[in-house]
Amino acid sequence: MLATIDLRSATLGPRRLREVMPRAEYDVEAALETVRPICDDVRDRGAEALYDLAERFDGVRPTHLRVPAEILALALERLDPDVRAALEVSIERARRVHADQVRTDTTTEVAPGGTVTERWVPVDRVGLYVPGGRAVYPSSVVMNVVPAQIAEVGSLAVASPPQRDNVGELAGYPHPTILAACALLGVEEVWTMGGAQAVAAFAHGVVGTDGATCEPVSLVTGPGNIYVAAAKRLLKGLIGIDSEAGPTEIAVLADASADPELVAADLVSQAEHDPLAASVLVTDDPALAEAVDAAVARRAAATKHSERVSTALTGRQSAVVLVDDLDAGLDVVNAYGAEHLEILTEDAPAVAARVRNAGAVFVGPYSPVSLGDYAAGSNHVLPTGGCACHSSGLSVQSFLRGIHVVTYDEAALTEVGPAVVTLAQAEDLPAHGEAVTARTDPGSGR
Structure with missing residues (x-):
């Protein structure tokens, strides 16, 4: 075989x-031509585009773009007890592993009076994508949400496509098991949108017809089909991405x-x-x-x-x-x-x-x-297509940024100043050196 x-x-x-x-x-590159007008449509028409695209691609027009709190609670209430217990095991183990990934600030004394501190700061807001095509992936809710929460991201939102087979109060919303997993994790902001249009909505922000607002995000993570990957590639720069899965x-x-x-x-x-x-x-x-x-x-x-x-x-x-x-x-x-x-x-x-x-x-x-x-x-959002030779799976680190904080006093700057001036001259950028000598030898530039 x-x-x-x-x-x-x-x-x-x-x-x-x-x-x-x-x-x-x-071929993600070829898919770009398909997703470009979709992303442009979301940018230009906002919520109306999302409703129309859901009807076109998912076969159902959402009831609301933002899932109401009572629908999340209802989905959790109706969740099979065995599935809930299994999800709780998954969440507990993921939290234990990812908690050990938390980074601590480190300060290095380069010279007396001169330090460099690396601070780890979470991104301000993330959009977490959970696919809903051939299969239902509540596990992807866990894998996206847990590291973002442990990284202490200030604002996070989950998006997943509406399911045409949902009935009753859940009609026009994402799969109820996805919603239940979000509720179990304490996620309050869940959006009914899938595919490239979800990535575009996260990137540009959107105001629903009911006034609910999805603010633009700094980073989009999570697996998806080729059109999700293409939208990530198209919008990379406006947003950060984890990978093109x-x-x-x-x-x-x-x-x-x-x-x-x-x-x-x-x-x-x-x-x-x-x-x-x-x-x-x-x-x-x-x-x-x-x-x-x-x-x-x-x-x-x-x-x-x-x-x-x-x-x-x-x-x-x-x-x-x-x-x-x-x-x-x-x-x-x-x-x-x-x-x-x-x-x-x-x-x-x-x-x-x-x-x-x-x-x-x-x-x-x-x-x-x-x-x-x-x-x-462990996390199951992992690099594909050979990208493991240069990329890692989703982790707490994915949601953090390292910021160097440089603190030198006068003596420390005076001691290293000649090296800075020499290198600035070697690069033919004399004003760089003068920015140092203006502090260490103020009379030299007059």
């Missing part, structure tokens, strides 16, 4: 390895000790997300590869979303990659930079310690990716 890429006996550098690894066709990816580095049924279950689990989802097995054991392929075919045929899973597993983005040994396998997975990387080998912790590029690493047979999706405590 899975295609095979045989790299045994191949000698390839990182760049060439990246080129031969399977990837989905995902692409289709989900799992890579499994496994040897002969791995259980083929576990490998197959994990490859299928991520293929369940999207027809463009990538499932990649990297192994030095051809027998394991054959057993995994057979198990994947059987599981794909039997799973609920069989058509979607089969499309993903047979797409150009999924494959078995054969390598000579685990050293070669590590070279491959480091070049690939998967969103999720599982290590199913002998002495898996030691192998995992050699991984340099991955959004998140899952070590050993009892750490499946789906654990990280929901309740490991």
Whole structure:
């Protein structure tokens, strides 16, 4: 079922390895032309554009753009008790992990009387996007909201698209489980808007027909489809973004000790997300590869979303990659930079310690990716498309800015002043030096 890429006996550098690894066709640049008029429409027409675009893309005209407090409370009241308990576990573990990410201010004495302090300041306001297409993602509410709250962001808002299948009091609003998760986390500002238009509304701000105002945000985070990614790219600069999230990816580095049924279950689990989802097995054991392929075919045929899973597993983005040994396998997975990387080998912790590029690493047979999706405590908003070689997943740090505060007294400035003047002259910027000598030798400039 899975295609095979045989790299045994191949000698390839990182760049060439990246080129031969399977990837989905995902052209954000092409999607820009689709989202540009949508974003312009929201900028120009505000709320009316959002109502019209929801009707066009989501098949339902929202009741209100801002979800009333009583609707959030109703959604939480009706939430299945087992789902609520599971969400509470997810929230509690995420809070524990993310609390340890809080940064503290650091002051360095560079010289007597001269200090530099790095202050960590949260962004003023964030827009947190939660998708609502093929699946419902209350877990994404948790992953976005928890680090923003721990970073002490002053103002946060969640947006998610309206669901055409909602009935009764919840008609025209986002999925009730999304709303319940927001209520459980204490989020009061939730907006009924999805896709590129939600990103545009966060960027430009909007006043609803009922007077409710979504103030512009400084930063937009959260996963979404290609049009959400394109809107982020288009509006980057006006807003900050976490990443341009692409289709989900799992890579499994496994040897002969791995259980083929576990490998197959994990490859299928991520293929369940999207027809463009990538499932990649990297192994030095051809027998394991054959057993995994057979198990994947059987599981794909039997799973609920069989058509979607089969499309993903047979797409150009999924494959078995054969390598000579685990050293070669590590070279491959480091070049690939998967969103999720599982290590199913002998002495898996030691192998995992050699991984340099991955959004998140899952070590050993009892750490499946789906654990990280929901309740490991880690964040599941992770870099995709190979971006793990330079980017990190969502964290408390994502919502903080480092500001250097420089404090020098006269003696400290006088001591270092000649170095500043010399460098200013070397760059042919004499006024820079004069700004120092005006303080340390006021008569020199007269």
